[in-house]
Each structure stands twice: as structure tokens, then as C-alpha cells.
Amino acid sequence: xxxxxxxxxxxxxxxxxxxxxxxxxxxxxxxxxxxxxxxxxxxxxxxxxxxxxxxxxxxxxxxxxxxxxxxxxxxxxxxxxxxxxxxxxxxxxxxxxxxxxxxxxxxxxxxxxxxxxxxxxxxxxxxxxxxxxxxxxxxxxxxxxxxxxxxxxxxxxxxxxxxxxxxxxxxxxxxxxxxxxxxxxxxxxxxxxxxxxxxxxxxxxxxxxxxxxxxxxxxxxxxxxxxxxxxxxxxxxxxxxxxxxxxxxxxxxxxxxxxxxxxxxxxxxxxxxxxxxxxxxxxxxxxxxxxxxxxxxxxx
Amino acid sequence: xxxxxxxxxxxxxxxxxxxxxxxxxxxxxxxxxxxxxxxxxxxxxxxxxxxxxxxxxxxxxxxxxxxxxxxxxxxxxxxxxxxxxxxxxxxxxxxxxxxxxxxxxxxxxxxxxxxxxxxxxxxxxxxxxxxxxxxxxxxxxxxxxxxxxxxxxxxxxxxxxxxxxxxxxxxxxxxxxxxxxxxxxxxxxxxxxxxxxxxxxxxxxxxxxxxxxxxxxxxxxxxxxxxxxxxxxxxxxxxxxxxxxxxxxxxxxxxxxxxxxxxxxxxxxxxxxxxxxxxxxxxxxxxxxxxxxxxxxxxx
DNA sequence: AGAGGTTACGGGCAGCGTAAGGATC
DNA sequence: GATCCTTACGCTGCCCGTAACCTCT
Numbered sequence: 001x002x003x004x005x006x007x008x009x010x011x012x013x014x015x016x017x018x019x020x021x022x023x024x025x026x027x028x029x030x031x032x033x034x035x036x037x038x039x040x041x042x043x044x045x046x047x048x049x050x051x052x053x054x055x056x057x058x059x060x061x062x063x064x065x066x067x068x069x070x071x072x073x074x075x076x077x078x079x080x081x082x083x084x085x086x087x088x089x090x091x092x093x094x095x096x097x098x099x100x101x102x103x104x105x106x107x108x109x110x111x112x113x114x115x116x117x118x119x120x121x122x123x124x125x126x127x128x129x130x131x132x133x134x135x136x137x138x139x140x141x142x143x144x145x146x147x148x149x150x151x152x153x154x155x156x157x158x159x160x161x162x163x164x165x166x167x168x169x170x171x172x173x174x175x176x177x178x179x180x181x182x183x184x185x186x187x188x189x190x191x192x193x194x195x196x197x198x199x200x201x202x203x204x205x206x207x208x209x210x211x212x213x214x215x216x217x218x219x220x221x222x223x224x225x226x227x228x229x230x231x232x233x234x235x236x237x238x239x240x241x242x243x244x245x246x247x248x249x250x251x252x253x254x255x256x257x258x259x260x261x262x263x264x265x266x267x268x269x270x271x272x273x274x275x276x277x278x279x280x281x282x283x284x285x286x287x288x289x290x291x292x293x294x295x296x297x298x299x300x
Numbered sequence: 301x302x303x304x305x306x307x308x309x310x311x312x313x314x315x316x317x318x319x320x321x322x323x324x325x326x327x328x329x330x331x332x333x334x335x336x337x338x339x340x341x342x343x344x345x346x347x348x349x350x351x352x353x354x355x356x357x358x359x360x361x362x363x364x365x366x367x368x369x370x371x372x373x374x375x376x377x378x379x380x381x382x383x384x385x386x387x388x389x390x391x392x393x394x395x396x397x398x399x400x401x402x403x404x405x406x407x408x409x410x411x412x413x414x415x416x417x418x419x420x421x422x423x424x425x426x427x428x429x430x431x432x433x434x435x436x437x438x439x440x441x442x443x444x445x446x447x448x449x450x451x452x453x454x455x456x457x458x459x460x461x462x463x464x465x466x467x468x469x470x471x472x473x474x475x476x477x478x479x480x481x482x483x484x485x486x487x488x489x490x491x492x493x494x495x496x497x498x499x500x501x502x503x504x505x506x507x508x509x510x511x512x513x514x515x516x517x518x519x520x521x522x523x524x525x526x527x528x529x530x531x532x533x534x535x536x537x538x539x540x541x542x543x544x545x546x547x548x549x550x551x552x553x554x555x556x557x558x559x560x561x562x563x564x565x566x567x568x569x570x571x572x573x574x575x576x577x578x579x580x581x582x583x584x585x586x587x588x589x590x591x592x593x594x595x596x597x598x599x600x
Numbered sequence: 601a602g603a604g605g606t607t608a609c610g611g612g613c614a615g616c617g618t619a620a621g622g623a624t625c
Numbered sequence: 626g627a628t629c630c631t632t633a634c635g636c637t638g639c640c641c642g643t644a645a646c647c648t649c650t
Contacts, residue, residue: 001390002376004304019605032641034605039640045385051605053649061383068379075375076302079368083361085345090301319630332616334631339615351630353624 001043004072009036010048011069014058015139025139027092077278086282090119093279096132096144097124099223100163101267103243106145109290113283120279128221130196136270143271143280145287147198150270157268158284161291163240165199165262166255170233179257182207189216189235191226199265203238206260227253240265267291301343304372309336310348311369314358315439325439327392377578386582390419393579396432396444397424399523400463401567403543406445409590413583420579428521430496436570443571443580445587447498450570457568458584461591463540465499465562466555470533479557482507489516489535491526499565503538506560527553540565567591 012022013033023030041048048062058066080089097106106124113122127135129147136144137152149157167185169175176184186207193199200219207215218235220226227244230237230253247253269284312322313333323330341348348362358366380389397406406424413422427435429447436444437452449457467485469475476484486507493499500519507515518535520526527544530537530553547553569584 002304002380004302020603029642030605031607031643034607035640038606043388044380044383045388046383053604056605065379065383068375068382071375072372072379075368075371079365079372080302080344082368083344083346083365088343088345320628329617330630331618331632335615338631353629356630 004076006036006040007065007069007072009033010040011066011073012139013037013049013056014062014066014069017056019056074273074278077281080278081282086116087118089117089279089282091279092121092123093283094123094125094140094142095283096135096141096146097126098129098132098144098146098267099126099221100147100240100243100265101145101160102126103223104163105290109287112290113286116286117279117283120283122283128194128197133270136272139272143269143283145267145269147268148266149268154273155270156273156281156284157270158288160267160269160288162264162266163242164264165238166241167258167260167262168230168237168239168241168244168253169256170231171251171254173233173236175236175256179259181259182209183212185236185258185260186212186215189218191218191220191229191235191237192239193226194219194221198263199238202263238262304376306336306340307365307369307372309333310340311366311373312439313337313349313356314362314366314369317356319356374573374578377581380578381582386416387418389417389579389582391579392421392423393583394423394425394440394442395583396435396441396446397426398429398432398444398446398567399426399521400447400540400543400565401445401460402426403523404463405590409587412590413586416586417579417583420583422583428494428497433570436572439572443569443583445567445569447568448566449568454573455570456573456581456584457570458588460567460569460588462564462566463542464564465538466541467558467562468530468537468539468541468544468553469556470531471551471554473533473536475536475556479559481559482509483512485536485558485560486512486515489518491518491520491529491535491537492539493526494519494521499538502563538562 009022009026012025013019016022016025019033019037020030023033026033037049044061044065046061047059048065050057050059110122110124113120125132125135125141129144132141132144132146133150133152135141136150136155145160149159167180175188186209190203190207192203195201200217203217204215207217209215216235218229220229223239223243226237226239227247229235231247236256241248241255244253248255269287271280271284309322309326312325313319316322316325319333319337320330323333326333337349344361344365346361347359348365350357350359410422410424413420425432425435425441429444432441432444432446433450433452435441436450436455445460449459467480475488486509490503490507492503495501500517503517504515507517509515516535518529520529523539523543526537526539527547529535531547536556541548541555544553548555569587571580571584
């Protein structure tokens with residue numbers, strides 16, 4: 001009676017405003033969801049959901065129950081974190097990751113995560129931060145490592161790491177020895193993150209010189225392509241040096257000093273409150289450790 | 301996973317420090333309890349209970365889990381009270397009742413309770429208050445209507461009703477017209493509640509007259525027997541007039557005024573916090589209404 | 601016709617109760 | 626031997642998934 005699983009299912013139906021989406025989210029079938037909700041309603045002797053053919057909405061009692069369901073899920077998370085061994089944690093976490101993180105410490109994170117939580121399946125999606133922000137809000141992601149805090153209610157942001165942005169050039173691109181002025185910089189095409197992201201908008205703003213018109217900024221959603229383009233001397237790229245540590249070490253690429261003040265990229269682990277299983281919080285914690293620990297070269 | 305039923309069972313095992321007692325309490329068999337606990341332990345990958353052959357004790361993790369289990373049960377109660385129709389409530393409530401209550405408004409309470417919560421089974425035990433206090437502490441009762449607040453931690457007391465104590469005599473017992481002095485009173489045997497109860501100890505205290513020795517106090521755990529003894533002119537009884545409303549109305553018994561200050565009997569509905577199902581709290585609430593509503597004669 | 605929810609049906613498995621086993625006093 | 630928990634085993638009933646159905650756009 002009053003099974004917690006039913007409440008979890010009801011919670012997701014309420015969140016996603018759809019039986020079928022909830023079924024997908026919970027890795028089950030739509031009839032199963034339908035049945036659980038029906039059972040819950042008959043058990044409580046209360047109608048919880050108004051089924052209009054085209055969309056569903058919660059009744060008053062339903063709205064109250066969502067609140068309780070959320071408290072149940074939170075309590076379960078807290079309980080599992082408090083008493084269960086990590087091996088006991090299981091489930092699927094939909095993790096969104098910014099490509100910058102992929103190029104730096106994601107693999108280390110995945111290793112550790114799998115070691116600590118061997119029974120947790122992590123589903124990774126690589127995308128740009130604005131998309132992931134939307135996906136978090138619409139509950140398509142459980143957790144994301146992305147750029148900047150997400151200032152939505154019910155979102156928890158945990159700071160992971162700061163990466164400075166630098167101008168990067170191929171070793172054989174002649175850019176002189178002195179720090180570049182703004183006018184020097186705009187002689188080259190600039191290669192950086194996609195238009196929807198903060199680095200792009202910032203560069204577009206700061207590099208605008210009225211007499212010269214728009215700077216040439218090439219964007220690419222694939223970091224490795226940006227790196228490749230830089231190696232091919234297409235232009236200067238603006239990325240964190242941390243993602244090209246190998247190329248810097250081998251001298252293939254180098255940092256070009258400039259007189260421009262570039263902001264740091266701040267990454268956060270962001271997740272909605274009250275997630276089922278409570279996997280998001282400990283994984284964010286783990287990511288925080290990984291992101292701030294010594295670099296792998298120090299291990300050897 | 302992390303079924304609330306398992307937590308409920310674990311909670312009772314912890315409370316009663318016994319698998320078999322928990323099984324009895326939950327209307328199931330001892331192997332079923334054993335199995336649930338084993339499943340819980342393997343699910344959390346944690347040992348929860350130290351099984352010594354002669355007694356069991358909780359591990360550290362077990363102690364933490366009891367706390368969470370209690371919070372789950374409380375949350376479930378709150379949820380059911382908030383969203384469920386009363387008909388959805390079901391289960392067994394072990395109710396202890398003082399005989400005074402039986403003689404006054406218990407039947408009305410049972411009627412209403414059955415009307416509002418048709419699927420709740422109430423198991424009534426009539427006993428004296430000190431026994432019920434022990435039974436509450438040892439969790440053999442879920443709820444009791446008894447004398448005075450029970451000042452135990454984790455017990456909730458809700459005031460139900462005050463009944464004045466009076467000296468009662470048979471109509472044909474000659475006791476004069478004037479209010480009786482203490483010396484008048486002790487000429488008669490006094491018939492009242494059992495030795496373990498507050499009225500007895502109070503009377504024994506107040507009626508002690510050094511020159512005359514101990515007053516004769518007959519005690520009886522059956523109120524109706526006390527009434528019968530009073531009718532049979534064995535002596536004066538000290539009981540609340542409310543329990544003999546019919547006999548007073550018919551003139552068979554009468555109140556005898558005395559110069560003694562007798563305390564009121566204060567009844568409370570008392571139950572341990574964090575009970576499963578959340579039935580105790582609403583039933584106590586209902587009892588409070590019944591106990592304070594107009595008397596049945598006013599209905600007609 | 602297609603999206604979205606309900607109803608019908610069959611199979612798998614969890615959980616319960618009965619019964620037997622084992623350990624300690 | 627008595628008490629108390631565990632293990633073994635068969636059965637019931639729940640829950641899930643497949644599939645057919647309904648309804649509204």
C-alpha cells in the first residue's frame with residue numbers, strides 16, 4: 001500500500017505532463033504507467049489526474065500528492081546516501097557534458113564513477129551548454145557538467161572548475177613575440193565555441209572595431225575540430241589551454257599572449273533537486289573531486 | 301527497490317527488538333519478517349542487525365536506518381491524511397480504553413469511527429491506565445484513552461475530557477442532608493478504582509486520619525461492579541457522575557456532597573509518534589470531538 | 601491516420617505461509 | 626527442550642510487457 005514506486009511514477013507523470021514520456025523516462029511501457037496511476041487513484045480513492053484527450057493536468061489532490069512524492073524521493077535519496085553502500089546504488093543517470101570537459105577530465109571521472117558505483121549506468125550526451133540547460137529544465141537530463149551556473153529555481157549548481165581562455169596558435173603561425181593588441185588579433189580569423197555560447201558572444205563584443213567591421217569568427221561545436229583548424233593555421237583559436245595539454249607540451253600549438261582580458265570559463269555540475277535515486281548529488285560531488293585533483297601528469 | 305513495506309517491518313523489528321514480535325505486530329509470519337530484513341540488508345549491502353542467539357541489536361547503520369524508516373512512516377501518514385479519502389485508510393489499530401470511557405462515550409466513538417473509516421479495524425482492550433501506559437511504551441497499543449497525560453518522550457497526549465469525581469450513594473442509604481465531613485465519609489467503606497490508579501492513591505492519602513487508622517477502601521477494576529456494589533449499599537463510591545447518568549436520572553443513585561476537594565479525572569488520547577498508517581492521530585482527533593460534543597440526551 | 605491513453609491477456613517473479621532446520625540457553 | 630531466527634518449498638497474486646482498442650485532431 002502506498003508503494004514508493006507508484007509515487008515515483010506519478011511524480012514523473014506530473015513532471016513531464018505525459019504518461020508516455022514518463023514511461024520512457026522510467027524505462028518501462030506506457031500501459032504499466034497507466035496501470036500504476038490507476039492503482040494509486042483507486043487506492044487513495046481520489047482522482048489525481050484529469051485526462052483530456054490531448055493533454056493531462058493534475059487535480060487539486062494531485063498537486064498536493066506531487067509535493068509528497070517529491071519529499072518521498074528526496075527522503076529515499078538521503079536514506080540511500082546515508083546507509084547504503086555505493087555498490088547498492090543502481091539506475092540510469094542521463095549526464096550531459098560540455099565538450100571541454102570531455103577533453104579534460106571526463107574519462108577520469110567515468111573511471112572513478114564506475115569504480116565507486118559499479119551498478120550505475122551513465123548515459124552521456126555531449127552538447128553545448130545552452131541546450132543542456134534546456135534539457136535539464138525539461139528533465140531530459142539528470143545532471144550536466146556545463147558552463148556557468150544555471151539560475152533556475154530548483155536547480156542545484158556545484159562549482160567544478162575554472163578554465164582560463166587563451167589565444168592559441170599553431171607553432172608555425174607567425175604572430176610575433178609581443179603580446180597582441182586588439183588590432184593584431186582581428187587580423188586573424190578567430191576560431192571558438194558555437195554562437196550560442198558565452199565565449200562567442202563575449203569575443204564578438206570585445207573584438208568589434210567600428211572601422212574594421214565584424215571580426216571573422218569561425219565557430220564549431222566540435223572542440224577537436226577547432227584544434228585541428230588551429231593546427232592547420234586557419235586562424236587563432238580561443239579555447240582553454242587545458243584542453244590541448246598534449247599539443248602544448250609537444251610544441252605543436254602555443255599560447256599567444258594578448259592585451260585582451262578574457263574571462264574564465266566556469267563549469268558547474270548542475271542538477272534538479274529531488275531526483276530519484278539520489279544519484280545526481282553524489283556524482284556531482286565526485287566530479288568536483290576529479291575536476292580539482294592534481295593533473296594526471298603528476299601521477300607519473 | 302527500497303520498498304516502504306520493508307522499512308516498516310524493519311522499524312518494528314527495531315522497536316520491539318524481535319523478529320517474532322514484529323511479525324505478530326504486523327499480522328504476518330516470522331519467516332516473512334526474516335526474509336524482508338535479509339532482502340533489505342542485501343539490497344543496501346549493509347548489515348543492519350546483529351543477531352545474537354538470545355537477543356538482537358542494531359548495527360550503527362541500522363540505527364541510522366531506523367531514523368529514516370520512522371521519517372518514511374511519518375511522511376506516509378501525513379500524505380494519506382492529506383490526499384486520501386478516509387475510506388482508503390485501512391489497517392488495525394490496537395486501542396486501549398479506560399473503563400470510564402467505555403461507560404460514557406466509547407460506543408458513540410466506535411460508531412463514528414466506523415462510519416468515517418469503514419476499512420479500519422479497531423481492536424479494543426479495556427484496562428486500567430497504568431497498564432495501558434506500559435502497553436503504549438512497549439508498543440503493544442497504538443492508541444489509548446486513559447487517565448492523565450503520559451509523560452514519556454515520543455508520546456503525544458491530546459486532552460479529551462475532564463470528569464469530576466463525586467461521592468455516590470444508593471438512594472436508600474442514609475447519609476444525612478448536610479455535606480459530609482471527612483470523619484463522616486470514613487464511616488462508610490469507600491468503593492473506587494483499582495489500587496494502581498490515581499483516584500485510589502489520592503483517596504488513601506486524603507482520607508487517612510491518624511486516630512482512626514486506614515480508611516476502608518474497596519477497589520474494583522470493573523466500574524459496573526463498583527456501581528452494583530454502591531446500589532447494594534456496600535458503601536460510598538467515588539466515581540464520576542457521568543458514568544451513572546441513567547442511575548442518577550432514575551434516582552437509584554445520588555451524589556453526596558462532601559467537604560472534600562476531589563480532583564477531576566482528566567482523560568487523554570495518547571499515542572506514540574510515528575505510528576504506521578497514521579491512524580492514531582485522526583482517531584484521537586475524532587475522539588476529541590466525540591468526548592466534547594453535547595450529550596446524547598440533547599440529541600433527542 | 602496518428603498521437604496518446606485504456607483495456608485485455610499471458611507469463612514471470614516476488615513475497616507469503618507452512619514446515620523443517622539449526623543454534624543457544 | 627524451549628526459544629528464536631534461518632532455510633526450503635510451493636503457491637498465490639501482482640506487475641509488467643504485448644497487443645488490441647478507443648478517442649480526439
